[in-house]
Amino acid sequence: FHQRQPVARQSAPQHNNAITFKGINHLFSDCGDRMVLVQIKTSGQFIHNALLQLRIDTSQASFYTNHFTHLNKLMNTLLSELLDITIPVVQAPMGGAAGPRLAAAVSNAGGLGTLPVWTSDLETTRALVRETRTLTDKPFAVNLNMEFPQEERLEACLEEGAPAVSFFWQDSSGLVDRAKAGGATVMHTVASTEDARYAVDSGVDILIAQGWEAGGHVRGSVATMALVPAVVDVAGGKPVIAAGGISDGRGIAAGLC
Ligand SMILES: Cc1cc2nc3c(=O)[nH]c(=O)nc-3n(C[C@H](O)[C@H](O)[C@H](O)COP(=O)(O)O)c2cc1C
Structure with a gap:
């Protein structure tokens, strides 16, 4: 060191x-x-x-x-406090690649594991959340891609006790209140200040600013380290998670600044 x-x-x-x-x-x-x-x-x-x-x-x-x-x-960030985690690092919810074991391992290490449920049927969705809960007693998130109808999957995740929900793609505003009423902390991925303002107005607790360097589905065209401060400026004090191209300690340090 x-x-x-x-x-x-x-x-x-x-x-x-x-x-x-x-x-x-x-x-x-x-x-x-x-x-x-x-x-x-x-x-x-x-x-x-x-x-x-x-x-x-x-x-x-x-x-x-x-x-x-x-x-x-x-x-010790506001994000850590809101999510009750000790390390302000969130695992990317990689649809088709991440499951309960990865999510639980990240949560057990102090970060926030994320479980993408994608288009799983309701029984599978419940089973995935249950399995994650058996592998960790720490907070984790389920990830719902708003490209697909997610009302029923959200209900299933909340009933199974998912502590946080991260929404991705399209508009999640219709589900934010329900997720919060169900006891979950709500995150939404944004790629522009317009997206960010809309998400803030819809009541999300945390914004994820995804830059164009990101892997997987990429929504925007602005580089991460240019996007993050712009999103912070319109986030009204809500925590903003940087996503895209962060691969070492210097990237984490930049994200924390
Ligand atoms: C293979 C893969 C699959 C992904 N699937 C999802 C997904 O299902 N839901 C989601 O919100 N983000 C998804 N993402 C995007 C991540 O949440 C995150 O924005 C991105 O990985 C950050 O950029 P990085 O890969 O450079 O770290 C995926 C990313 C990858 C690499």
């Missing part, structure tokens, strides 16, 4: 190291070209990370505390 330059040693804080690092559990770090998830353990004199083989000397505790506190603040 930032080991390319020697780190100036600072005097150890007077208080207990475990307290110093309390609450700092997960963070992303950019290590060269690789993005790595760092898990910080708070017990013992040394903090050891299996992936990076980091050894943090307690004499550098305040240096690391400052860094980790800063990163922890970045990771």
Whole structure:
């Protein structure tokens, strides 16, 4: 973690190291070209990370505390609060490719797993949501593509206890109130400021700004990092998730800014 330059040693804080690092559990770090998830353990004199083989000397505790506190603040977003997740990363709901095991694995790791139900029949839809719930007790989303009628599938997902719903393609405004009344947090994918204003007016909780770099069905023609700030400007304080072409820690950092 930032080991390319020697780190100036600072005097150890007077208080207990475990307290110093309390609450700092997960963070992303950019290590060269690789993005790595760092898990910080708070017990013992040394903090050891299996992936990076980091050894943090307690004499550098305040240096690391400052860094980790800063990163922890970045990771503690309104999105994390609304979705009750610890890492503000959402798995792309890839129709035909993602299922309960991937969604649950992402949710268990602290992000938000997403389960695309596409055009599954109602029994299959229920079974997919149930299976995901058996694999994780953390929040996850179901993804409904509004290219198809989704009223009945939405009802099935809500009855099975899906904690969040992400809508994609076309107009979801007719289903937003029902999803919220059913207890779900509602997200909608947008690709322009016009889409974003419409989604905000329809009452969605969270916007997903999908740039043209995105894989799968792509709605718009504006690049992700140009689209995101434009969507933020019209989002009225609602969280905006960046989607499209983000593949390393620097992309995540840009999205968080
Ligand atoms: C194979 C594939 C299938 C996708 N299917 C869906 C889908 O069913 N519903 C949806 O909302 N988004 C779908 N997407 C788009 C993603 O939600 C997301 O916008 C996109 O993957 C982000 O761009 P990236 O692939 O560059 O990370 C799909 C993407 C891929 C790559």
